[in-house]
Amino acid sequence: MSHDNLPVKDPDLGHSVPDPGLEPHVERYTDVDKGAGNRAYAAILMMLAAVPVLAIAFVVIYFAVPRDAYIDFGLLKANAQNVGFGLTGGLAAVLIGVAVIQWARVLMSDEESVELRHAASSTDDDRAAVMGLWDDGVEQSSVRRRKLLLGALGGAVGISLVPAVVLLADMGPHPTARLREETLERTIWAEGILLLNDENWLPIRPEMLEVGQLVNAQPANLRDLHGVEAHQAKAKAAIIVVRMDPNSIKVPESRKDWHVSGILAYSKICTHVGCPISLWERQTHHLLCPCHQSTFDLGNSGVVVFGPAARALPQLPITVNADGYLVAQSDFTVPVGPSYFERDSSQDFKDGDQ
Amino acid sequence: MMANPTRIASTSPVLEGQPAPSANREMPGAVKWADDRIGLAKIGRAGLRKVFPDHWSFLLGEIALYSFIVLLLTGVFLTIWFKPSMAEIEYDGSYQLLKGMPVSEAFASTLNISFDVRGGLLVRQIHHWAALLFVAAATVHMLRVFFTGAFRKPREVNWLIGVGLLSLSLIAGFAGYSLPDDLLSGTGLRFVDGLIRSIPIIGTWAEFFVFGGEYPGDILIPRLYMVHILLVPGILLGLISAHLALVVYHKHTQYPGPGRTENNVVGYPLFPVYAAKAGGFFFIVFGFLVLMGGLFQINPVWIYGPYDPAKVTAGSQPDWYMGWVEGAIRIIPALETHILGTTWTWSVFLPGVGLMGVLFTGLGLWPFIEQWITGDKREHHLLDRPRNAPTRTALGVAGMTSYAMFWLAGGNDIIATRFALDLNAITVFMRVAVFVAPVIAFIITKRLMLSLQRADRERALHGSEDGVIVRSPDGGYSEGHLPLSHEEQFLLTQHLQHRVLEPGAETDASGVRRKKGGVSKLRARLSRWYLGHDIAKPSAAELAAAAHQGSHSAHAVEDGHGAAGVDGAGINGIEGPRHGADAGHGPERAGLHH
Ligand code: HEM
Numbered sequence: 001m002s003h004d005n006l007p008v009k010d011p012d013l014g015h016s017v018p019d020p021g022l023e024p025h026v027e028r029y030t031d032v033d034k035g036a037g038n039r040a041y042a043a044i045l046m047m048l049a050a051v052p053v054l055a056i057a058f059v060v061i062y063f064a065v066p067r068d069a070y071i072d073f074g075l076l077k078a079n080a081q082n083v084g085f086g087l088t089g090g091l092a093a094v095l096i097g098v099a100v101i102q103w104a105r106v107l108m109s110d111e112e113s114v115e116l117r118h119a120a121s122s123t124d125d126d127r128a129a130v131m132g133l134w135d136d137g138v139e140q141s142s143v144r145r146r147k148l149l150l151g152a153l154g155g156a157v158g159i160s161l162v163p164a165v166v167l168l169a170d171m172g173p174h175p176t177a178r179l180r181e182e183t184l185e186r187t188i189w190a191e192g193i194l195l196l197n198d199e200n201w202l203p204i205r206p207e208m209l210e211v212g213q214l215v216n217a218q219p220a221n222l223r224d225l226h227g228v229e230a231h232q233a234k235a236k237a238a239i240i241v242v243r244m245d246p247n248s249i250k251v252p253e254s255r256k257d258w259h260v261s262g263i264l265a266y267s268k269i270c271t272h273v274g275c276p277i278s279l280w281e282r283q284t285h286h287l288l289c290p291c292h293q294s295t296f297d298l299g300n301s302g303v304v305v306f307g308p309a310a311r312a313l314p315q316l317p318i319t320v321n322a323d324g325y326l327v328a329q330s331d332f333t334v335p336v337g338p339s340y341f342e343r344d345s346s347q348d349f350k351d352g353d354q
Numbered sequence: 355m356m357a358n359p360t361r362i363a364s365t366s367p368v369l370e371g372q373p374a375p376s377a378n379r380e381m382p383g384a385v386k387w388a389d390d391r392i393g394l395a396k397i398g399r400a401g402l403r404k405v406f407p408d409h410w411s412f413l414l415g416e417i418a419l420y421s422f423i424v425l426l427l428t429g430v431f432l433t434i435w436f437k438p439s440m441a442e443i444e445y446d447g448s449y450q451l452l453k454g455m456p457v458s459e460a461f462a463s464t465l466n467i468s469f470d471v472r473g474g475l476l477v478r479q480i481h482h483w484a485a486l487l488f489v490a491a492a493t494v495h496m497l498r499v500f501f502t503g504a505f506r507k508p509r510e511v512n513w514l515i516g517v518g519l520l521s522l523s524l525i526a527g528f529a530g531y532s533l534p535d536d537l538l539s540g541t542g543l544r545f546v547d548g549l550i551r552s553i554p555i556i557g558t559w560a561e562f563f564v565f566g567g568e569y570p571g572d573i574l575i576p577r578l579y580m581v582h583i584l585l586v587p588g589i590l591l592g593l594i595s596a597h598l599a600l601v602v603y604h605k606h607t608q609y610p611g612p613g614r615t616e617n618n619v620v621g622y623p624l625f626p627v628y629a630a631k632a633g634g635f636f637f638i639v640f641g642f643l644v645l646m647g648g649l650f651q652i653n654p655v656w657i658y659g660p661y662d663p664a665k666v667t668a669g670s671q672p673d674w675y676m677g678w679v680e681g682a683i684r685i686i687p688a689l690e691t692h693i694l695g696t697t698w699t700w701s702v703f704l705p706g707v708g709l710m711g712v713l714f715t716g717l718g719l720w721p722f723i724e725q726w727i728t729g730d731k732r733e734h735h736l737l738d739r740p741r742n743a744p745t746r747t748a749l750g751v752a753g754m755t756s757y758a759m760f761w762l763a764g765g766n767d768i769i770a771t772r773f774a775l776d777l778n779a780i781t782v783f784m785r786v787a788v789f790v791a792p793v794i795a796f797i798i799t800k801r802l803m804l805s806l807q808r809a810d811r812e813r814a815l816h817g818s819e820d821g822v823i824v825r826s827p828d829g830g831y832s833e834g835h836l837p838l839s840h841e842e843q844f845l846l847t848q849h850l851q852h853r854v855l856e857p858g859a860e861t862d863a864s865g866v867r868r869k870k871g872g873v874s875k876l877r878a879r880l881s882r883w884y885l886g887h888d889i890a891k892p893s894a895a896e897l898a899a900a901a902h903q904g905s906h907s908a909h910a911v912e913d914g915h916g917a918a919g920v921d922g923a924g925i926n927g928i929e930g931p932r933h934g935a936d937a938g939h940g941p942e943r944a945g946l947h948h
């Protein structure tokens with residue numbers, strides 16, 4: 001074989017000690033001791049012989065063990081079939097693997113071989129030849145003489161990508177200003193919509209809430225929606241309703257009519273990436289998002305006190321209706337959930353605003 | 355009798371994948387039939403006895419490959435029953451606790467696979483364990499390649515393919531995690547929604563396009579299903595094939611040692627030894643995953659419950675490979691800017707999209723950056739011992755440390771509750787740790803590698819300590835040294851040491867005149883930082899002197915050059931074979947090339 005296309009010309013470069021060459025091959029115990037060799041052989045056969053037994057056991061488990069049988073290990077309860085399949089199938093595969101590797105390790109000859117490498121590059125010959133062929137092809141194509149051909153072809157193919165990309169324009173509705181107004185910028189909350197406790201779907205009376213208590217709530221009109229619309233509506237409309245001691249919270253001038261004697265409603269959707277927020281600390285009035293721990297101060301208009309969220313939680317203005325139930329005064333005054341590019345959220349409520 | 359091994363390289367008759375046939379054999383009929391049509395024998399002649407080197411660290415990539423095969427097999431099984439639909443139905447399967455609940459078809463069919471299809475739970479759990487193992491094995495495999503310098507010329511392209519594979523496997527895993535439409539996977543999707551929305555300028559449009567409108571919509575799971583079972587596995591399959599084809603073309607790298615050179619590969623032939631070991635290993639990985647699937651519960655979606663946009667569980671965690679992104683998202687301080695009536699949400703975009711971009715771009719560029727800093731254009735088939743590339747090793751450990759810090763930050767709530775610590779304090783600590791810890795790790799690792807180099811140098815010069823402490827007449831203690839075997843001395847000194855690039859050098863490392871400009875100041879400074887602290891390995895002359903001295907007194911004298919840098923004594927950034935010249939070595943090198 002050609003030895004002039006080796007990866008490096010000077011494999012000994014920099015050696016301070018000459019390469020001693022491969023170490024001598026040492027025979028294994030199973031090579032020299034006939035008994036040991038035969039024992040290894042027998043062990044491999046035994047492993048392979050166990051596989052059919054396990055395979056049959058697997059099939060028996062499939063048909064004989066009821067689907068809902070459980071193995072009870074005290075704390076751990078596991079589906080009997082699943083454990084049976086795992087043990088029989090897993091062991092069978094492991095045994096095949098171990099047997100074959102053992103065969104390779106102790107019964108196949110373990111003398112190492114040496115193979116020469118080639119440089120990754122082609123030979124100079126090949127390089128020259130391919131450039132020649134290329135030039136012949138270019139010559140034959142006549143692009144040298146008719147120079148516009150290539151540019152025209154490139155332009156034509158390039159432009160035809162446009163229709164291909166345009167084909168994707170129907171992947172989703174286009175969030176133009178009008179659509180944003182109907183989607184991102186509004187929820188199904190509106191004047192007079194009842195707040196329903198989302199455990200029992202009953203309306204909430206102020207006197208049902210003690211100071212420090214928090215309930216999750218949904219708008220009553222959510223129940224008119226189904227399927228995807230319900231999900232989309234719920235993903236924005238979910239709120240939390242808390243009652244705090246009115247003397248222990250800061251209510252800015254602009255929001256003084258938004259609460260009902262210390263009962264305030266906030267969006268449950270985190271302004272960071274939109275997780276529903278759930279962890280309430282009644283002493284500090286802090287609400288912690290379980291996803292990335294943004295912390296909002298519900299005693300101070302929902303401003304961020306810690307964490308990656310950049311916007312205060314939107315507050316829902318509420319009041320009581322004629323029957324004495326909590327209802328919304330309107331929709332949220334700012335969009336809920338994470339900010340988005342097209343809207344400047346810098347005017348949203350910030351700590352210290354009135 | 356001991357069999358004599360094949361001697362090395364050019365002087366010996368070597369196997370070149372095309373050994374002389376041992377006997378004149380006729381082909382069996384069926385093979386002949388195939389060969390008549392597709393020329394099997396040519397392929398067989400080149401490949402059947404191809405040599406593969408053996409080392410445990412070469413199994414890491416194999417584990418990734420075998421987990422991928424297991425993913426394909428189990429994934430196809432799951433598709434038989436899984437319904438990628440977000441349409442709402444009433445659950446009516448055999449899991450009593452959710453009977454009558456409105457759930458999506460995707461969720462219901464996942465429960466169906468888990469409770470009503472015999473073996474379905476097993477296959478689901480194998481699929482999930484295999485996904486975790488796939489990403490883990492690929493990651494550790496990449497670290498092996500990094501720390502041993504296996505990405506160097508000519509393997510840069512394969513490194514790039516590997517980076518592509520790793521990033522795609524994250525996407526595959528994430529898409530799969532979202533399919534069952536349970537509470538955890540929905541929380542993950544909500545996060546993706548926020549992440550997409552945070553992309554400057556196109557965010558809202560991208561969100562509406564991906565989700566087909568407002569979150570959550572009803573089309574995402576069918577789309578993710580297409581991504582998960584067709585698009586990504588298809589690309590993965592193509593890239594994996596290219597990855598393996600390049601391994602075959604380049605031949606596997608090998609660790610340095612006696613008889614291993616840049617020009618050969620020492621190991622076992624594909625047929626039968628390597629094939630048996632690799633095939634057997636597939637069954638072991640497969641069997642291990644089946645055992646995991648049978649014995650260890652994973653992703654019990656019926657406990658999490660169906661997705662509800664108003665619910666989330668505290669302590670919800672992504673699969674392990676997304677943990678570092680999660681951590682970054684958790685510890686970044688709030689950051690939004692407003693320009694001309696628009697909002698730029700950095701505190702989601704930077705840690706999410708940005709950080710992943712930085713990691714994968716950095717990984718992809720690394721081979722080229724290192725080549726630029728060292729000026730090394732030579733082909734490398736012998737692996738580096740990590741200590742012999744101390745700056746690279748230290749950078750790698752620093753990167754791992756940073757990753758680990760982000761990853762830990764992704765569990766800040768769990769750390770806080772487990773160890774009763776203040777959550778905000780942990781977060782603030784982590785904000786600092788992700789920057790400081792890698793620097794500390796870098797410094798420690800580099801020191802450690804340099805002292806290993808120093809120890810190697812000492813050992814090569816003076817041999818190993820003989821364990822006999824001798825007290826001299828004047829009261830001092832010393833220990834004698836035994837000479838090293840030729841093999842060990844070779845192993846400790848065989849590596850190339852690159853010379854620091856000098857600014858403005860007119861000639862490149864091998865003395866060939868540069869076409870354009872010389873080495874820039876910046877490049878020279880980087881090169882000094884990267885290479886300048888290496889402990890010079892002993893030269894032949896030093897070894898000879900030490901041996902001479904050693905034969906006079908068994909007790910070696912402290913070697914004065916231990917801490918010297920390699921400047922001037924090192925090997926230059928040697929050119930590849932085509933430029934052959936190897937002029938310009940330091941004076942000590944003269945006469946080294948016999
Ligand atoms: C390429 C690497 C792949 C990764 C990393 C991966 C990962 C995952 C993960 C994490 C899940 C969630 C499993 C669970 O319910 O616990 C999943 C589900 C699923 N995967 Fe894959 N997968 C891969 C390839 C495939 C392939 C090739 C197919 C099919 C040809 C497939 C089909 C499915 C199906 C149908 C499900 C949903 C079934 C269920 O959740 O029960 N996957 N995948």
Ligand code: FES
Nearest residue numbers: 270272273289292
């Ligand atoms: S979603 Fe609430 S902190 Fe990230």
